[in-house]
Amino acid sequence: MTTPYELSPQQHDAVSALDGPQRYQHFIARIADTQVVYGLRTEEGWVSACDDAGAEGMPVWPHPAYALACAAGEWADGTPAAIDVFDFADDWLPAMSAQAVNAIVFPTAAMSGVLVEAAKLGEDLEEALTKY
Template sequence: MKNEEIKAVSNLPAPKRYEYFIKKVADFEEVWGLFEDGWAISEDENGSPLFPFWPKKEFANLCAIHEWNGYRPKKIDLEEFIEEWLPGMDADGIRPSIFWNNTDSAVLETHTLKLDLEEELNNY
C-alpha cells in the first residue's frame, strides 16, 4: 500500500473506515489483529473489553505503539473469523473495535459485524 492511501484512509471518520474494512476484508478474505504473547485488547470508556481489528497489515502496524509497542500484525482467515472468533467474542462479552486509528474506531456488536461481512461476501 502507498503511504498516501494509508494516511488518507486512516484519517476517514470511523463509519467510513468501517465501510472500507468490510470491503477490504471481503476482498482479501483476511482480518488483521495485533499479537505479542497474546492478542491486543482495549476497552471502552466503561471498561468493557474491545478487540481491535484492521483490514490490512499496514493499518494494524500503525497502532503497534504505546501499550501495544512490540506487538506485530497477525492475520486471521476470514472464515475462521466469522465462524469461530465472532461467536467466541460474543460468548465472552467482547465487542469488536474496527479500524482503530490511534484516535477512535467503530465499535459494534459481533452479530452486526457478522451480518455486514456476510452481506458483502454475497456480492462476490
C-alpha cells in the same frame, strides 16, 4: 488467504483520515475482498482494549500496515497477524459475542476506532461475503 494488497503511504493516510463509518465500510469491503483480517499479537496473545465502562474489545484492521501504525503505547510489542476471514466470521465473532467482547474496527494511531458488537460485525461481513 490472499497476500495483502499494495498500500501506498498516500492511500494509508487518506483512508486513516476517513471518519469512523467510512473506515468501517472500507474495512468490511476490503476484508471481504482479500479474505483476511488483521489483529495485533504479542507474546501474551491478541491485544485488546477496554472502554471507560470496562467493556472489552478486540481491534481489527483490513491491512497489516494499519495495525502496525497502532503498535504503540500498551500495544508497542504487538505484531500484525492475519486471520482468515471465514474463520473470523464463523468462529471468532460468535465466540467474541458469547463472551461480550466487541470488535474495535479499524482504530487509527490516534486510537479512534469504531466499536461494533461482534454479532453486528458478523452480519455485515456475511452480507459482504455473499458478493464475492
